[in-house]
Amino acid sequence: MKRKVVCMLMLLAAALFAWPVLAQNNEAGVRVIVIDAGHGGSAFPGAVYGGVKEKDINLAVALKLGALIEKELPTVKVVYTRKSDKALGKSLNEDLTARANIANEAGGDFFISIHANAAPKATSVQGAETIIMGESAKETKYNEEVLYDNNKDELIDMSDENTAAMVRAYIQNLQFTYGEYSEMMARIMQSHYQKGGRKVRTVKRQLLKVLYATDMPSVLTELGFMSNKSELAYMNSEKGQNAYARMLCDAVKEYVGHIDRLAGVSTPVVAAEPAPQTPAEEPKAQDSKAQEIAKPQPAVEKKVEPKSEDKVQSGYTIQLLASDKKISSKDSQFKSYRSKVECYVGGGVLKYKYCYGSYPTRQAAQRDLAEVKRSFKDAFVVRYEGGNIVK
Numbered sequence: 001m002k003r004k005v006v007c008m009l010m011l012l013a014a015a016l017f018a019w020p021v022l023a024q025n026n027e028a029g030v031r032v033i034v035i036d037a038g039h040g041g042s043a044f045p046g047a048v049y050g051g052v053k054e055k056d057i058n059l060a061v062a063l064k065l066g067a068l069i070e071k072e073l074p075t076v077k078v079v080y081t082r083k084s085d086k087a088l089g090k091s092l093n094e095d096l097t098a099r100a101n102i103a104n105e106a107g108g109d110f111f112i113s114i115h116a117n118a119a120p121k122a123t124s125v126q127g128a129e130t131i132i133m134g135e136s137a138k139e140t141k142y143n144e145e146v147l148y149d150n151n152k153d154e155l156i157d158m159s160d161e162n163t164a165a166m167v168r169a170y171i172q173n174l175q176f177t178y179g180e181y182s183e184m185m186a187r188i189m190q191s192h193y194q195k196g197g198r199k200v201r202t203v204k205r206q207l208l209k210v211l212y213a214t215d216m217p218s219v220l221t222e223l224g225f226m227s228n229k230s231e232l233a234y235m236n237s238e239k240g241q242n243a244y245a246r247m248l249c250d251a252v253k254e255y256v257g258h259i260d261r262l263a264g265v266s267t268p269v270v271a272a273e274p275a276p277q278t279p280a281e282e283p284k285a286q287d288s289k290a291q292e293i294a295k296p297q298p299a300v301e302k303k304v305e306p307k308s309e310d311k312v313q314s315g316y317t318i319q320l321l322a323s324d325k326k327i328s329s330k331d332s333q334f335k336s337y338r339s340k341v342e343c344y345v346g347g348g349v350l351k352y353k354y355c356y357g358s359y360p361t362r363q364a365a366q367r368d369l370a371e372v373k374r375s376f377k378d379a380f381v382v383r384y385e386g387g388n389i390v391k
C-alpha cells in the first residue's frame with residue numbers, strides 16, 4: 001500500500017516536472033494563429049452602444065488583422081473562428097466551445113480573441129486591456145462592475161466544487177505549459193496599443209471559458225470601451241480599425257520573433273507597406289513608425305529547413321501509468337486495457353508512458369477519461385507527437 005502511494009507520488013512528480021521548458025506548441029515556432037472575432041449572429045451581438053454592435057467591430061478588426069498577418073508573415077497560417085456575422089452555436093456554451101474546437105483542430109500555436117469592452121456605469125473609463133486565463137486573487141469591486149457586467153456569461157462557474165477543483169488544477173498546469181507565453185503575448189500587445197497611442201490598462205487574469213478550452217497559448221483582448229464615446233467612435237471607424245489591426249499585427253510579429261529565438265527557427269517576415277496616405281489628419285509620423293516597427297526581424301542564427309514533421313502523427317491520448325522500464329502491453333497491471341496500451345517516451349525518471357487511445361482533440365480524450373479513471377484513477381490526458389509525449 002505504502003509502495004503504491006510512493007509510486008503515485010512519483011508519477012505525479014514526473015507528470016509535473018516532465019514539461020519541457022518550451023511549450024510543445026512552440027518548438028517549431030509559430031505556424032498557425034487562430035483569430036477569434038468575439039460574439040456574432042443575431043443571438044450574440046455582444047455589447048451594443050449607439051446602434052454599434054460589438055460583434056461587428058470585433059469581426060472588422062479580426063479580418064484586417066488576419067489579412068496583415070497573411071501578408072507580412074507569409075508562412076504563418078491564419079485560421080478564423082468566423083469570417084462573417086454568425087453565431088457558432090445555439091447556446092453561449094456551445095458557441096464558445098465551437099470556437100475553441102476550431103482552434104484546437106487547426107493545431108493553433110496561438111489564439112487571439114478580439115472583443116470590445118463596456119462599463120455601463122462609468123462612461124469615462126477607457127483603454128485597451130488584455131486578459132489571460134487565470135484566477136485573480138483580488139478581483140476588485142471595480143472589476144466586478146466593469147468587466148463582469150460584460151463578460152459574466154463567458155466566465156467559468158466556480159460554484160461547483162468539482163469544476164472549481166479541475167479548473168484550479170488546470171491553472172496550476174498552465175505555468176508549466178502555456179501560461180508564460182500567454183502572458184508574454186498579452187504584455188507585448190499592451191505595449192503595442194501604447195505605441196499606437198491608445199490608453200492602456202493592465203493585463204488581467206480571468207476564468208474565461210474560451211481561453212480554458214483552447215489548448216494553446218491564448219489571450220482575449222478588449223480593444224477599448226464602447227461605453228466611452230470617443231473610443232467607440234474610434235473603434236467604429238475604418239481608420240481606427242486599421243490602426244488596431246496594425247498594432248495587433250506588430251504585436252504578433254514581435255511575439256513570433258521571441259518564439260523563433262527560443263526555438264532556434266526563423267519565420268520569414270515581409271515588411272509592412274507604409275500606411276496609406278489619407279489626405280487629411282493622418283499624422284506623418286505614423287508612416288515612419290509603421291515602417292520602423294515592421295523592419296525585418298534580426299536574422300536568427302540558426303536557419304532550419306521547412307519542417308517535415310507535419311507528417312508526424314500527433315494528437316491526444318490518456319496516460320494510465322509511467323515506468324522507468326519497458327512493460328509488455330499484455331502485462332496484467334494494465335487490467336482491462338491489456339494489449340490496448342501504447343508506449344510513448346516522455347520526460348522524467350519514469351520515462352515510459354503507457355497510454356490508451358488516440359484522439360484529435362483534448363476534449364475528445366477528456367470524454368473517455370472518466371471511464372479510464374474507473375481502472376486508473378490518476379489517469380490524465382496528454383499530447384503526443386510521433387512516439388513522444390510532449391505535454
Ligand SMILES: [Zn+2]
Nearest residue numbers: 038046115116
Ligand atoms: Zn465581448
